[in-house]
Amino acid sequence: MSELLEIENLSVRFPVHKKRTAFRDKSYLTAVDSINFNVKAGETLAIVGESGSGKTTAALAIARLTSGLTSGTVRLNGTDILDQDEKGLREMRRKIQVIFQDPYSSLNPRQRAEDIVREPLDNLTNESRAAKDRIVDELFAAVGLRPEQKHLFPHQFSGGQRQRIGIARALSTRPKLIICDEPVSALDVAVQAQILNLLRQLQTEFSLTYLFISHDLGVVQHMCDRVAVMYMGKVVEYSDRMTLFTNPRHPYTKALLSAVPSVSAKRQSKESRILISGDPPDPLNMPLGCRFASRCSKVSTKCHESEPELSRKSDGGRVACHFINV
Amino acid sequence: MEPLLKVENLRIELKTRGGTAPVIDNLSFELNRNQNLSFVGESGCGKSMTALAIMGLLPEGIGRIASGKIIFDGEDLAKASTARLRDIRGNDISMIFQEPMTSLNPVYTVGEQIAEVLRVHQKLSKRAAHKSAIDLLDAVRIPNPQSRVNDYPFQMSGGQRQRVMIAIALACKPKILIADEPTTALDVTVQAEIFELLKDLRAQTGTSIILITHDMGVVAEMAERMIVMYAGRKVEEGPVSSIIERARHPYTRGLIACVPHVTTDLKTDRGALTEVPGIVPSINEFGGNNCLFAARCNDAIDKCFNARPPEVNLENLHEAACWRAEDI
Numbered sequence: 001m002s003e004l005l006e007i008e009n010l011s012v013r014f015p016v017h018k019k020r021t022a023f024r025d026k027s028y029l030t031a032v033d034s035i036n037f038n039v040k041a042g043e044t045l046a047i048v049g050e051s052g053s054g055k056t057t058a059a060l061a062i063a064r065l066t067s068g069l070t071s072g073t074v075r076l077n078g079t080d081i082l083d084q085d086e087k088g089l090r091e092m093r094r095k096i097q098v099i100f101q102d103p104y105s106s107l108n109p110r111q112r113a114e115d116i117v118r119e120p121l122d123n124l125t126n127e128s129r130a131a132k133d134r135i136v137d138e139l140f141a142a143v144g145l146r147p148e149q150k151h152l153f154p155h156q157f158s159g160g161q162r163q164r165i166g167i168a169r170a171l172s173t174r175p176k177l178i179i180c181d182e183p184v185s186a187l188d189v190a191v192q193a194q195i196l197n198l199l200r201q202l203q204t205e206f207s208l209t210y211l212f213i214s215h216d217l218g219v220v221q222h223m224c225d226r227v228a229v230m231y232m233g234k235v236v237e238y239s240d241r242m243t244l245f246t247n248p249r250h251p252y253t254k255a256l257l258s259a260v261p262s263v264s265a266k267r268q269s270k271e272s273r274i275l276i277s278g279d280p281p282d283p284l285n286m287p288l289g290c291r292f293a294s295r296c297s298k299v300s301t302k303c304h305e306s307e308p309e310l311s312r313k314s315d316g317g318r319v320a321c322h323f324i325n326v
Numbered sequence: 327m328e329p330l331l332k333v334e335n336l337r338i339e340l341k342t343r344g345g346t347a348p349v350i351d352n353l354s355f356e357l358n359r360n361q362n363l364s365f366v367g368e369s370g371c372g373k374s375m376t377a378l379a380i381m382g383l384l385p386e387g388i389g390r391i392a393s394g395k396i397i398f399d400g401e402d403l404a405k406a407s408t409a410r411l412r413d414i415r416g417n418d419i420s421m422i423f424q425e426p427m428t429s430l431n432p433v434y435t436v437g438e439q440i441a442e443v444l445r446v447h448q449k450l451s452k453r454a455a456h457k458s459a460i461d462l463l464d465a466v467r468i469p470n471p472q473s474r475v476n477d478y479p480f481q482m483s484g485g486q487r488q489r490v491m492i493a494i495a496l497a498c499k500p501k502i503l504i505a506d507e508p509t510t511a512l513d514v515t516v517q518a519e520i521f522e523l524l525k526d527l528r529a530q531t532g533t534s535i536i537l538i539t540h541d542m543g544v545v546a547e548m549a550e551r552m553i554v555m556y557a558g559r560k561v562e563e564g565p566v567s568s569i570i571e572r573a574r575h576p577y578t579r580g581l582i583a584c585v586p587h588v589t590t591d592l593k594t595d596r597g598a599l600t601e602v603p604g605i606v607p608s609i610n611e612f613g614g615n616n617c618l619f620a621a622r623c624n625d626a627i628d629k630c631f632n633a634r635p636p637e638v639n640l641e642n643l644h645e646a647a648c649w650r651a652e653d654i
Contacts, residue, residue: 050513051484158605188368189540190602193584197598215513218543222586222596245592259518260588261543263570275522276515278469279483 004041004209005062005177009034010072012054012061016284029283031057031068033233036310039226041176044203044210046224048217048256052280054233055213059179062211063096064089076177094124097170101182103162107154114140114150117168124173139168142205143198160191167198171206179211184219196223217260221245229253232280232291235310239317249319251296252276290322298323328400329356330501330534331380336394336404338372338379340609341387348613349375349389351558357502360532364539364549364566366581370606372558373538377504379404380536381421382411399501417447420495421504425511426487430479436463436490437475443497462493466523485516489523496527504536509544521548542582546570554578557607557618560637564644574646574654576623577602617649625650 012032032054039045047055060066062074064081074081081092097120100106107116114136121132140147143164154162163183170178183199184192196219202208214220220227227244229237229252237250248254255274276295281287287294293303302322310320338350350372357363365373378384380396382403396403398419403411415421423429431439440462441455450458456475463471466489479487488508495503505524509517521544528535537548545552545566552569554562554577562575573579580602604622611618620630629649638651648654 050515160605188605190368190580190584191605193586193599193601194603196586197601200598217514218586218588221588221592222599242592242594245588246590255515257588259514261518261521261541261547263542263546263582263587264589273518273522275519277519 002041003038004077005039005211006073006075007035007037007062008073008075009036010058010061010070010074011035012057012066012068012070014068027284028069030233030286031283032061034072035228035230035233035235037228037235037238039177039209039211041209042203042207043225044212044223046212046214046220046227047230048214048220048227049230050215050256050280052232052283053230055230056181058230059181059211059213060098063098063179064092065098090124094120094173095176096179097173097175097177098179098181099163099166099170099183102186103159103166104186106166107162109154111153112150113145113152113154113157113165116154116165117172120169120172135172136168139171142171142202143168158191159187160194163187163195164198167195167202171202174206175208177209177211179213181213182215183212185214185216192219199223217257229256232283232286234291234320235318236292236320237318238310239315239319243315243317249313249317249324250292250321251298252292290320327358330359330361330399331357332395332397333376333380334395334397336376336379336396337392338375338384338389339392340375340389342609344610347609348392349558349609350379351613353394353560355553355560355563357534357536359501359534360528361551362528362535362537362549364537364545364552365555366539366542366545366552367555368540368581368606370557370609371555373555374506375558376555377421377506377536377538380502380504381415381419382406382408383415413447416443416500417498418500419502419504420498420500421506422488422491422495422508424507426484426491427511429491430487432479435476435478436482437477440475440490440494440497443494447498458497459493462497463490465496465527466490466493467519483516484512485519488512488516488520492520492523492527496531496533499531500533502534502536504538506538507540508537517544524548542570542585543587554581558612559618559647561619561648562644562646563637564640564646565642568642568644574640574644574651575619575648576625576650576654577619578646579654580622617647625654 011034013028013030015026016029049055057066061070070082084092117136117139118132121127145164184195212223224241226240228235231252237253248257255276258274278295281291281294289304289306290308293299308320308322310318312318334354336350336353337348339346340349367373391404437459440459444450444455444458460471460475463475468474468486468489509520549566552566553560556577562578583600584602602622607618615634617630617635620626635647635649637645637647639645
């Protein structure tokens with residue numbers, strides 16, 4: 001399979017005004033700090049991490065939806081997204097669509113369901129009116145909504161149904177890549193399963209590539225093919241699904257996995273919980289060495305002095321830790 | 327031994343546009359000393375309403391206890407006066423709310439908010455209350471409590487705010503602590519720390535905990551007994567381990583199966599998740615003489631649509647309200 005999305009040294013910085021300095025010099029908060037990863041066509045890459053780790057900012061930067069200062073390259077099928085002009089950007093927006101977290105606030109309450117789904121077609125394509133109607137009908141069927149529900153307003157739908165409208169909207173321009181930003185975390189548990197199954201079914205049906213952002217590791221384990229773990233703006237581990245969940249190597253990944261409560265008594269007894277005490281470092285004043293050093297159980301002096309690189313290991317995965325050599 | 331809290335045939339009615347609807351319909355359960363009891367279910371199933379009823383905090387003018395008893399230490403809270411309830415809240419029964427971001431007052435320091443509870447309920451002096459606030463912050467493991475006691479909520483992270491909420495709830499050493507989805511707004515690593523803290527505090531103080539959640543994993547790690555609620559009714563109750571091993575109500579089964587759990591024996595191929603089709607019925611359909619889950623149930627028979635299933639006692643203090651509980 002070929003690489004659909006290649007990300008090299010992507011950084012996103014936000015200017016911050018410091019109060020105390022007399023000269024009002026700008027300092028920057030680096031939300032995403034030169035991250036690298038690839039996504040193969042037809043695969044799902046999950047980005048996991050705590051809130052504030054930069055996972056949403058990274059994904060929005062890929063769709064050019066952030067207001068921060070972005071540098072690096074993001075190539076979709078070989079074309080760099082970050083230096084597109086307005087015309088090129090419209091073309092690109094057709095290929096990258098987003099499913100948002102909150103199905104309550106991401107749909108315009110004054111638009112009918114069919115108009116919400118049609119809007120990207122109006123804005124980004126030159127389809128004829130009849131063709132648009134046909135596409136909307138097909139999408140309603142594909143996401144499991146009834147045709148007569150086309151004329152309803154968002155408030156007349158349940159949370160799961162609204163997320164289905166959001167999915168239909170994202171699919172309308174036949175994108176290559178869909179960024180799913182916590183698509184099920186606002187939904188009830190029983191409804192989550194319905195949406196997750198739908199997303200996987202649509203992936204094969206429309207040959208989609210997903211960039212899947214989630215903090216729920218159970219959901220990630222079910223959905224992803226590959227995982228990038230982010231901590232304070234850096235990717236600390238990047239592995240395929242089997243390796244990451246059976247043999248996590250970075251101390252942060254280990255802690256993250258062990259923190260998930262489990263129903264299986266076998267797992268409860270097998271894994272002892274690794275608690276990470278302390279607070280993450282101040283994002284405006286990052287430490288010199290490893291960013292996880294202040295909370296890591298294996299820390300040594302080297303960790304405080306130099307930042308570990310995300311280097312390739314023998315099994316193809318990549319880990320940024322001084323203690324992982326093979 | 328007499329249970330600490332005994333709820334008998336509780337019925338709570340809520341006024342809606344379409345008339346009154348029973349949001350809690352004939353609920354009975356017992357809570358023993360030093361026990362952790364969990365309520366599980368989707369939103370809109372009456373988990374939080376139960377908690378609010380015990381606290382005497384039902385929305386005024388909209389919700390009321392129509393019948394039933396809430397017996398706490400021999401006293402019926404359903405009949406208690408507002409003043410008496412005020413006395414019990416905070417002193418004997420206290421609650422941690424879902425959103426640590428919004429349930430603290432932004433214009434008072436966290437120290438003042440903890441001290442307020444102690445001054446009102448235990449009549450401590452200003453200085454003594456402030457000193458206790460520092461001790462409580464230390465007990466919930468906030469580093470450097472001497473200076474953090476003067477912080478405002480916005481100066482703290484989500485996890486720390488939830489710790490402050492716990493400190494407030496535990497200030498008067500309550501007999502029952504009700505935690506309503508205490509970690510939904512928090513990261514998993516922070517969630518793990520909060521639960522460790524609750525476990526330790528329970529071991530030290532012997533407080534009974536009522537934990538409301540939708541996460542089966544949390545229930546499995548925290549609680550001894552669990553109650554599964556659906557559309558205002560108790561559908562299953564029993565020891566956590568036996569319910570997880572063999573749930574006897576199809577709804578409970580669905581709730582356990584529909585969530586992708588992190589497993590150790592991971593396989594390369596994954597099938598579709600088990601779905602519970604449909605959604606919770608609207609509040610106007612509550613209270614009918616049928617099984618309210620029947621429309622979403624794969625095992626439903628004609629009887630399920632025509633008569634409300636009784637709670638069937640199974641072995642091992644395990645009961646389920648399903649016509650087919652015996653053969654499932």
